[in-house]
Amino acid sequence: MxxxxxxxxxxxxxxxxxxxxxxxxxxxxxxxxxxxxxxxxxxxxxxxxxxxxxxxxxxxxxxxxxxxxxxxxxxxxxxxxxxxxxxxxxxxxxxxxxxxxxxxxxxxxxxxxxxxxxxxxxxxxxxxxxxxxxxxxxxxxxxxxxxxxxxxxxDALGLQMEEVPAEFVERWSAYARHFATTQPATVAMTVLGLVVIVGLRYWKPKWPGFLLALLVCTAATTVFALPTDTIGSRFGELxxxxxxxxxxxxxxxxxxxxxxxxxxxxxxxxxxxxxxxxxxxxxxxxxxxxxxxxxxxxxxxxxxxxxxxxxxxxxxxxxxxxxxxxxxxxxxxxxxxxxxxxxxxxxxxxxxYVPLAALAAALLVVAWNMSEYEHFRSTLSAPWGDRIVLLLTFLLTVFFDLTAAIEAGVVVAAFVFMYRVSEAVEIRSGVRTADDDLDEAGARTRDEQQRQRLPRGVEAYQIGGPLFFGAANRLDSLLDQFFEKPKVLVLRMRLVPVIDASGVHALRKLAQRCQREGIVLVLSGLQEQPNRVIAQMGLHGDAGDLHLASDFDRAVQLAQSIVAARG
Structure with a gap:
């Protein structure tokens, strides 16, 4: 070296x-x-x-x-x-x-x-x-x-039980057996902690909700001498x-x-x-x-x-x-x-003196934030392969362990991708693919002629091939390539035969970043499968700063009207 x-x-x-x-x-x-x-x-x-x-x-x-x-x-x-x-x-x-x-x-x-x-x-x-x-x-x-x-x-219910089993089913079976030992004072502290955290998140989002929940619950436990477990009662002095x-x-x-x-x-x-x-x-x-x-x-x-x-x-x-x-x-x-x-x-x-119920309330909020419910629901509307990978990984994580979940999820995702690629090649049978020899000089000439048609303030990029999890992250740095940010970015997608949930997620992130930076994003030439999947997963065009155009000519016309409207 x-x-x-x-x-x-x-x-x-x-x-x-x-x-x-x-x-x-x-x-x-x-x-x-x-x-x-x-x-x-x-x-x-x-x-x-x-x-x-x-x-x-x-x-x-x-x-x-x-x-x-x-x-x-x-x-x-x-x-x-x-x-x-x-x-x-x-x-x-x-x-x-x-x-x-x-x-x-x-x-x-x-x-x-x-x-x-x-x-x-x-x-x-x-x-x-x-x-x-x-x-x-x-x-x-x-x-x-x-x-x-x-x-x-x-800890949220104050159940009187020695050990919490590691396995999910056994854990909930143990909870059911000890449910009668629920402590009302502990439940009250958990609810109070949740109310403080969630309430401050809506009314005073800049305030430290977790810390204030601990302070309020600790004060309530101490002043009213509530019979609930604290850090000191379980772990002693820190x-x-x-x-x-x-x-x-x-x-x-x-x-x-x-x-x-x-x-x-x-x-x-x-x-x-x-x-x-x-x-x-x-x-x-x-x-x-x-x-x-x-x-x-x-x-x-x-x-x-x-x-x-x-x-x-x-x-x-x-x-x-x-x-x-x-x-x-x-x-x-x-x-x-x-x-x-x-x-x-x-x-x-x-x-x-901090009650364990207050810490449990904080982690219940953390768990809800981690669940990414909307993202999970959105992925459930993705193609069948992504749904299988999602549910398989989720269920293995909950009922077995993370190692098995990750390994199985990645392997199944790889097989789903291989199936999609083979399906795309079959659909495009008889059409020149990326593996065929191209006349590079002629291709460059056509690209230059098309770029000359673009009005000032408009940039266009073309994506070729499946937009899947292995290629989706390339969109992250697309806007970083411009010295001067354009007013309109046209993404030509007629050569994208297949898109998956990661591809839609990458497009959504690109659209959100374009919106933050005042750039209108236009997707042109969507094929049937990408168009269907994008619609299924809720990435709609002609709303705000994202538009869809049936072909490149219409995308250029749309970009011209947007630039003219913006002056």
């Missing part, structure tokens, strides 16, 4: 923190980051404890994760505003690993996952994770949401010391048994962090370094495990909060970790 190629290779791992400091970091930036870091720390404090308890461990381990991993993800990561820490996606797999192998087994799992993430980043697999089929992501995300909801029933290096007994002899769970943790950490980074890019207009982000996630997970923490990844909701609070750089995420450390050192004696 020559010096230039080596330099190019290493650039993709440069932390965004270094990039920010090299561009110039002012006192004004520090003030903005300090305020954003404090805002997101207030949101993260109750969630970190709630996620740890739901995972089957103690609340301080969630705080240690948010402090150690949150600091490293921001300091070393490839996104300017990513906030890292424990997330709800890990709850099912962490709960099962701790039950079967103890906390030492989880440490080994998290270390292995960290090494997998580092290797994936160094091998430049970050871009490949973007090709995950959307029905698989939607299916296991909804399945995780159901699992989280299921895990919180005991430690008021810095997270310390801890190397518990690790069952290395069971490494091969733990590999599937380690892969699941690595997969979840990689996919969730990159999805969060993509959303952050859409909100800020930046571009993250996917491979550098994976390396940072790997280092953060390894460090979290060795300092008494849990698996960690980029947290979408906290990242969005960070952006809305005015974050300018990774410094906000590093300060968020510092604030959490300060909270833990100063407020630990008071946290013992």
């Amino acid at each position: 020559d010096a230039t190629r080596l330099r190019t290779y290493l650039q993709q791992f440069e932390p965004k923190l270094w990039t920010t400091l090299r561009e110039g970091y002012t006192l004004q930036h520090l003030r903005a980051d300090a305020l954003a870091g404090l805002t997101v720390a207030i949101v993260a404090l109750p969630l970190a404890m709630a996620l740890a308890i739901a995972s089957g461990t103690t609340p301080e381990k969630g705080l240690h994760t948010a402090i150690i991993a949150g600091f490293l993800i921001s300091a070393l990561g490839g996104s300017r505003v990513q906030i890292g820490g424990p997330t709800a996606a890990f709850i099912p797999v962490v709960f099962v690993v701790i039950q079967k192998f103890g906390y030492g087994g989880l440490v080994l799992c998290t270390l292995l996952a960290g090494l997998m993430l580092i290797a994936a980043g160094l091998l430049r697999l970050g871009t490949l994770m973007k090709y995950m089929p959307q029905p698989v992501i939607t299916g296991f995300t909804a399945g995780i949401a159901v699992s989280i909801f299921s895990s919180q029933v005991k 430690p008021t010391a810095l997270p310390a290096f801890d190397f518990p007994r690790i069952p290395f002899e069971r490494t091969f048994e733990l590999l599937p769970s380690a892969f699941t943790i690595a997969f979840l950490a990689g996919v969730e962090s990159l999805l969060s980074a993509v959303v952050a890019d859409g909100m800020t207009g930046g571009r993250h370094r996917s491979n550098g982000e994976l390396v940072a996630q790997g280092v953060a997970n390894a460090a979290s495990a060795l300092f008494g923490g849990l698996p960690a990844t980029g947290a979408l909701a906290r990242t969005a909060t960070n952006i809305r609070a005015g974050a300018r750089s990774p410094v906000s995420g590093m300060l968020h970790a510092g604030y959490l450390l300060l909270f833990m050192l100063l407020l630990a004696p008071l946290m013992r």
Whole structure:
């Protein structure tokens, strides 16, 4: 590898923190980051404890994760505003690993996952994770949401039972047997927490709903001496010391048994962090370094495990909060970790009074947000193959485990795609395909002649081939290719024989981004299958900034009228 190629290779791992400091970091930036870091720390404090308890461990381990991993993800990561820490996606797999192998087994799992993430980043697999089929992501995300909801029933109702089974059916059977032990005071605190969180979301969306719900429920429990479980009654006093290096007994002899769970943790950490980074890019207009982000996630997970923490990844909701609070750089995420450390050192004696029902209410809201009900319902109207992948992944996630769900979902999605491609070739039999030799000079001449017909302020791109999950993400960077944003973008789709749910999702994201940037999107020449699927999934034309045209000539006429109307 020559010096230039080596330099190019290493650039993709440069932390965004270094990039920010090299561009110039002012006192004004520090003030903005300090305020954003404090805002997101207030949101993260109750969630970190709630996620740890739901995972089957103690609340301080969630705080240690948010402090150690949150600091490293921001300091070393490839996104300017990513906030890292424990997330709800890990709850099912962490709960099962701790039950079967103890906390030492989880440490080994998290270390292995960290090494997998580092290797994936160094091998430049970050871009490949973007090709995950959307029905698989939607299916296991909804399945995780159901699992989280299921895990919180005991604390939400105050059921008097020793252990909560890991398996879904056995868990609900145990709930049914102990339903008569429901505690009215606990149910009241759960309802109060939900009312505060949901009410503030509608009336005061900028207020920290999770934290205020904890404060209100804690005050009610203390003032009225309600008989409900608290952090102190179940876990005792929280430690008021810095997270310390801890190397518990690790069952290395069971490494091969733990590999599937380690892969699941690595997969979840990689996919969730990159999805969060993509959303952050859409909100800020930046571009993250996917491979550098994976390396940072790997280092953060390894460090979290060795300092008494849990698996960690980029947290979408906290990242969005960070952006809305005015974050300018990774410094906000590093300060968020510092604030959490300060909270833990100063407020630990008071946290013992927090009722577990309030934390359960917070996680019930998190589960609802994760379910992405509208997206799930939209995918159910997709072609039959996507529906099968969605439901298969969802059911396996709920009733079996995430590893089996992901593997089965991806394999079935691959077979569905192969079937679609073969079906498309059969339909187009006798028509020249992309594999045939083309007269490139003649094709370029025709393209140039057609481009000359475009009025000023109009750009046109042509898509050739199936718009499926492996190619859909190419639309993400389409608008970034323009030096001057056009008024109208014509997407020529007459050579797209097949589209799936991921393709429609990519078109919807492109239409939403065009709308934000004041660009009218026109889809021209839709074939029968893409036209039918787009209509089925609710992406309608001739509404707002999205229009459909039967062919390119009509698309050009429509673009001319739009440009003329806009002056």
